[in-house]
Amino acid sequence: MDSGSAPNKYGQSNKGRISASKDTIYMGKRFNWDEFDRVRKAIWYLVHRENKKRIILDFKKSDIIYPNGIVPLIALVRTYQGMGVDFVITPPFSVDLNRLIRFEGWFHAIDPTRFNGPAVNGYNSLPLRQYTNDDELNFSVNEAIEVAIRNLSMAKNVPAALEWSLNELAGNVLHHAETSDGLLQVNTFKASGNLSLIVVDAGVGVPGSMMARFPDLRNDRVALEQAIQKGVTSKPNFGQGNGLAGCVAITLASKGQFALTSGGARVTVIDGKVAVRDFFPPLVGTVVELQLPISEEIDLPTALWGHSPSSYIEEKFSGDANTLRLSLTECAPTFGNRVTGEKVRNLIANLLKSDQSADLEIDFSGVKIIASSFADEVFGKLFLILGPLEFGSRIRYKEVNGTCKQIINSAIKERVSQGLDDV
Numbered sequence: 001m002d003s004g005s006a007p008n009k010y011g012q013s014n015k016g017r018i019s020a021s022k023d024t025i026y027m028g029k030r031f032n033w034d035e036f037d038r039v040r041k042a043i044w045y046l047v048h049r050e051n052k053k054r055i056i057l058d059f060k061k062s063d064i065i066y067p068n069g070i071v072p073l074i075a076l077v078r079t080y081q082g083m084g085v086d087f088v089i090t091p092p093f094s095v096d097l098n099r100l101i102r103f104e105g106w107f108h109a110i111d112p113t114r115f116n117g118p119a120v121n122g123y124n125s126l127p128l129r130q131y132t133n134d135d136e137l138n139f140s141v142n143e144a145i146e147v148a149i150r151n152l153s154m155a156k157n158v159p160a161a162l163e164w165s166l167n168e169l170a171g172n173v174l175h176h177a178e179t180s181d182g183l184l185q186v187n188t189f190k191a192s193g194n195l196s197l198i199v200v201d202a203g204v205g206v207p208g209s210m211m212a213r214f215p216d217l218r219n220d221r222v223a224l225e226q227a228i229q230k231g232v233t234s235k236p237n238f239g240q241g242n243g244l245a246g247c248v249a250i251t252l253a254s255k256g257q258f259a260l261t262s263g264g265a266r267v268t269v270i271d272g273k274v275a276v277r278d279f280f281p282p283l284v285g286t287v288v289e290l291q292l293p294i295s296e297e298i299d300l301p302t303a304l305w306g307h308s309p310s311s312y313i314e315e316k317f318s319g320d321a322n323t324l325r326l327s328l329t330e331c332a333p334t335f336g337n338r339v340t341g342e343k344v345r346n347l348i349a350n351l352l353k354s355d356q357s358a359d360l361e362i363d364f365s366g367v368k369i370i371a372s373s374f375a376d377e378v379f380g381k382l383f384l385i386l387g388p389l390e391f392g393s394r395i396r397y398k399e400v401n402g403t404c405k406q407i408i409n410s411a412i413k414e415r416v417s418q419g420l421d422d423v
Contacts, residue, residue, distance in 0.1 A: 024056040031059070032066040033259075033289075036073050043076065044281060047085055058090040062097060065106070067185045067198050071128065072287045074109045075183055075200045079284055087111070104128055104185070124151055126186040134174065137182075141166050144186040145312045148195055149350040150331075150343040151188040155297040156353045160311040161250050162186070162195060162292060164304070168243035169199040169288050177203025177286065193294050194256075202285035207263035220264035225276050228260070228267060230305065246304050247290060248274065253303040254296045262286040313354045319361060324351050327363045335370040341377025348382060352394060359393075364400040370407055379408045380415030 025042045028035055039057075046052040057077075059065075077087050089107050091098055101107050105118025105128045118127035126144040131137045145163050148154070166186070173182030182201040189195065204212075206227050207220035217223045230245040244260065251258040251269045258269040264282040268275050301308045319325040331347065332340045351360055383391045397405070 023052050023054055024058050026058045026060075027062045029061060029063045030066070031062050031064070032069040033072075034069075036069040039073060040076055040283070041281065043080065047080060047083075053084060054086045054088065056088045056090060059092045060090055062092045063094055065097065065101065067104075067125075067187055067196070068287075068289050070104075070106045071183055071185055071198050071200050072283075074106065074128070075202045075285055075287075077110050079202045081110075089114070109183070124188050124190075126184075128183060128185050130181050130183055131170065131174075132181045134171075137167075137170050137174065140184060141170070142312055144184075144197070147186060148188055149313070150347050152190060152195060152294045153346045153349040154195075154294040154353070156356070157298040157300045158195075158254070158292055158294055158296070159313060159350055159354070160300055160309065161254065161298045161303075162197065163312055164300070164309050165247045165250055165290055166197050166199070168246060169197070169290070172243055173199065173201040173203065173286075176209045177201045177205075178209070179203030179285070194291050195294060196289065196291045198290075199288045200285065205263040205282075205284070206260070206286055207265065219278075220262070220282065221276055221278055224260060224262065224265040224267050228274075242304070242307075247288075249303040249305075250292075250298065250300075251290065253300075254292050254298050256293055256296075257289070257291040259289045260286070261288075311354070313351060317351055322355075322358045324355065324358050324360045325363060326351065326360060327365065329363075329366045335367065335374045337371065338373050338377045341374040344374075345378045345382055348378070348395075349385070352386075360395050361398050362395065362400075363398045364404060365398070367404060368401065370404050372407055372411055375404075375407045375411035376415055380411040381420060383412045384415060384420050 023046065025039055025046075027039070043055060046055055081087065087110060089111055091101070091107070102116055103119050104125065105116070107115035108117045109128060109130070118129075124147075126140065126147045129136075129140040129143075131140055141163060144166060145159060148162055149159050166184070170182055170184050173179065179201050182199060184197065184199045186197045187195065205220075207217075207223035210223040210227055211217050214223075214226065217226065228244045228248050230242055248258060248269055250256070252272060255272065256269075258267075260267040261279055261283050262285065264279050266277055266279040317324045317326060326348065328335065328344070331344050334340070335344075348360065348362075352358075382395070386394070400408075
């Protein structure tokens with residue numbers, strides 16, 4: 001998550017991936033956290049040393065943009081826009097990258113007159129979301145969980161850990177940052193087996209909030225060290241002070257990665273090691289990143305000191321005692337392809353893992369026909385993954401017509417003969 005490259009006055013690294021000329025900052029091929037760190041220094045120099053009121057952000061040569069680079073940049077640019085600095089974006093040459101940028105709504109957040117807003121519903125991610133109150137935050141968190149449980153088949157308690165962490169980190173913005181809004185994004189990465197979240201604000205920062213309550217704190221680094229301790233909070237009326245500490249505990253329990261950058265300090269948790277260092281020049285506001293491996297089961301009550309939080313899955317899909325319920329018509333408008341089938345299969349797998357003592361009732365009300373490819377992707381593959389005993393004892397159908405039942409049974413028989421080589 002960190003870079004050791006030393007920047008020059010424009011934020012250009014020794015590798016030369018970012019450079020600036022007059023009023024233009026040129027981005028490199030990969031725009032991630034390290035690139036953001038160099039760009040923010042270049043912006044600072046152009047604004048505070050050369051008194052520039054107009055800066056061009058040139059992404060022409062960029063091939064890939066990561067949320068942990070662009071989302072902090074959005075917050076920073078909007079801060080300078082509030083100070084009267086105008087920013088002009090030069091989009092990348094890459095057609096695929098432009099498509100991603102439009103979907104995520106990244107450039108729209110900087111220049112809404114030139115660029116379209118983000119997608120309404122995420123596909124492999126929750127596109128950039130701005131929230132200003134608890135209702136908007138709760139809606140965004142629920143959207144994020146839906147994206148995660150449909151795109152990734154995760155180990156037990158990983159969705160609940162994501163939900164708890166996102167609520168705590170994003171909620172801190174509303175209660176501690178003393179700013180009008182926050183930004184959040186959640187991404188799923190099937191190839192690497194990870195999901196990630198990032199929460200950003202341009203508020204007073206963790207050190208500023210902590211020092212207002214604990215004036216004896218010597219510097220920003222010490223303030224962040226204190227902030228990640230259990231039971232420490234700058235505002236006791238709003239919580240018990242376990243949010244950041246809990247996220248660190250979840251990171252350690254899941255063998256994930258965590259980074260908190262605010263003011264003049266940065267905390268990282270990588271490979272099970274917690275490290276705190278100075279960060280200069282200080283960052284306006286706060287950036288928090290969390291990456292969770294999807295295959296590592298998390299003992300959430302142990303990680304959270306005995307607390308077992310309720311989850312979105314429990315609230316949305318719970319039925320009678322020891323029964324979870326899933327309505328197919330709420331999953332997708334049609335059931336005719338493998339892409340939809342994979343998402344429904346991931347959802348079912350995550351529901352079964354969330355409560356291993358519960359059965360799952362799949363409601364086919366309103367479903368007249370399903371494609372053989374959809375039936376194979378969902379029921380054929382689940383039959384082999386779970387095994388005949390668990391599949392037969394835990395999954396049952398409601399209001400399924402004869403045609404759909406026949407298609408499902410045929411898909412299971414054919415899948416049994418083929419195996420799971422393509423899963």
